[in-house]
């Protein structure tokens with residue numbers, strides 16, 4: 001069977017004709033004859049109702065080289081629908097045997113109609129597929145011929161590019177092989193999947209060489225200075241992934257551990273005391289605790305006087321130079337708190353779960369000995385969690401060089417309407433490009449670690465914490481089309497409260513430290529160079545998936561049983 005015959009395959013058996021005729025009858029039913037006979041004269045009716053439409057579709061498919069089974073089933077499905085609609089309208093009394101019999105017959109006809117339509121669609125799809133394969137084959141043959149041609153001297157290349165066509169006849173005329181001596185250039189042509197568009201038929205040329213360089217505006221000292229892309233014969237390949245599973249291996253034995261603990265929790269206090277003693281006695285580790293905890297421990301038992309603490313903020317600033325490891329006892333909020341103490345580099349964090357959710361707290365407190373043993377010996381997997389560094393720029397201080405201290409967030413910075421009952425009105429820019437105006441309850445600018453926190457509640461996507469990105473999630477936008485965005489990690493975002501805003505906005509950082517933003521004030525955010533390394537229980541991906549399964553019951557659904565309708 002030829003391709004065109006296949007593509008034009010129609011219902012031709014008496015049974016099919018009979019069913020398609022029924023299709024026409026449903027449209028002006030009053031009442032239909034049952035059963036409908038299959039007769040040669042019915043052919044014209046078939047053409048006028050169903051096949052006419054299918055022919056149009058088939059020719060469209062031939063032109064576009066695409067497979068569309070949906071449209072071809074429409075007319076018969078409409079008929080089937082009409083049959084069912086008719087059934088619904090027809091009063092069927094159990095006493096009226098004729099009507100019951102008639103409705104049964106109609107049901108059978110409707111089912112058969114669907115089968116016929118599906119059969120036709122499949123035949124047409126098959127024909128289109130054969131045609132596509134044939135065209136691919138032809139293109140492939142032609143390509144081999146062009147490559148076999150060898151090379152041309154430089155001047156001939158342009159000529160060749162304008163002359164070569166995918167037509168076998170045309171390329172035969174070139175007769176280049178052996179005619180031009182040793183090739184000095186390789187003529188490349190991309191393999192074109194699927195039927196080749198008409199406009200491309202004459203376009204065959206040498207691939208231009210190029211170079212990819214990393215770095216913003218050619219700044220070689222920027223943070224993206226690694227070459228992940230190599231260039232060879234015009235093909236782009238990544239030689240190295242930007243983010244691999246990261247292993248931490250100690251080069252000297254860790255000696256000092258800092259404990260950060262959730263306040264006002266008896267279980268945390270008891271566990272903290274036990275772990276501190278175990279680390280000192282069994283591992284000979286120096287222990288730092290917060291001033292509050294130091295007091296609690298020493299008040300309870302003076303033998304805890306070996307613990308160290310700090311007296312003021314200046315000493316906190318030096319903590320990262322003394323501490324090898326941070327242990328947190330609490331929930332995610334405690335990890336956020338621990339991170340907030342470090343305005344610069346952060347030592348690795350081992351987070352024990354003593355909260356309710358625990359997205360960032362994979363370790364079980366009951367197994368603290370094994371966990372700490374493993375971590376102190378290393379190596380262990382870590383997740384490098386990006387932080388956002390946020391600057392508030394006051395309108396009044398725009399010209400001043402020294403601005404307010406940057407604030408580092410591990411989850412997100414939120415700019416919302418605070419206690420105001422008006423819409424927030426925020427102008428947002430990404431580098432120097434205008435992004436949008438937020439009119440609604442506010443905006444969340446989140447790290448990927450924070451994607452499972454407030455941003456998730458506002459409709460943002462969940463993102464693996466090692467994906468390098470910044471989430472831009474509106475809070476209750478008063479617009480139907482404001483979908484959340486994920487931007488690359490290297491951009492700088494600016495959120496401006498315009499002068500014509502009706503009120504102030506409020507910024508909060510990981511849910512804390514609210515700051516008022518008056519008209520004219522702006523908030524600037526970019527990824528900080530100091531991420532938070534958190535130790536993994538298994539590895540970054542396993543831990544992330546476990547947390548969304550166990551913490552959020554992500555996509556939890558009862559499985560469908562095996563029995564029931566099947567294809």
Ligand SMILES: NC(=O)c1ccc[n+]([C@@H]2O[C@H](COP(=O)([O-])OP(=O)(O)OC[C@H]3O[C@@H](n4cnc5c(N)ncnc54)[C@H](O)[C@@H]3O)[C@@H](O)[C@H]2O)c1
Nearest residue numbers: 331332333357358359411412449450452453454457510511
């Ligand atoms: N509507 C909301 O979902 C909403 C509202 C306000 C704040 N928050 C989140 O609370 C965070 C502050 O946490 P907190 O413990 O100090 O306050 P909190 O004690 O009010 O706890 C908020 C909840 O958010 C969870 N959480 C925090 N960080 C998370 C993360 N990265 N992934 C998944 N869940 C996370 C915590 O486990 C906790 O259950 C903020 O950074 C913000 O993301 C959420």
Ligand SMILES: Nc1ncnc2c1ncn2[C@@H]1O[C@H](COP(=O)(O)OP(=O)(O)OP(=O)(O)O)[C@@H](O)[C@H]1O
Nearest residue numbers: 260261262263330331332333334337355356357358
């Ligand atoms: N060391 C700390 N000092 C002061 N505040 C802290 C400290 N650790 C945690 N917090 C605060 O205590 C609050 C609760 O902490 P956390 O989220 O760890 O516990 P949780 O609420 O019981 O856990 P979960 O959020 O999983 O239910 C948070 O707002 C956090 O900022």
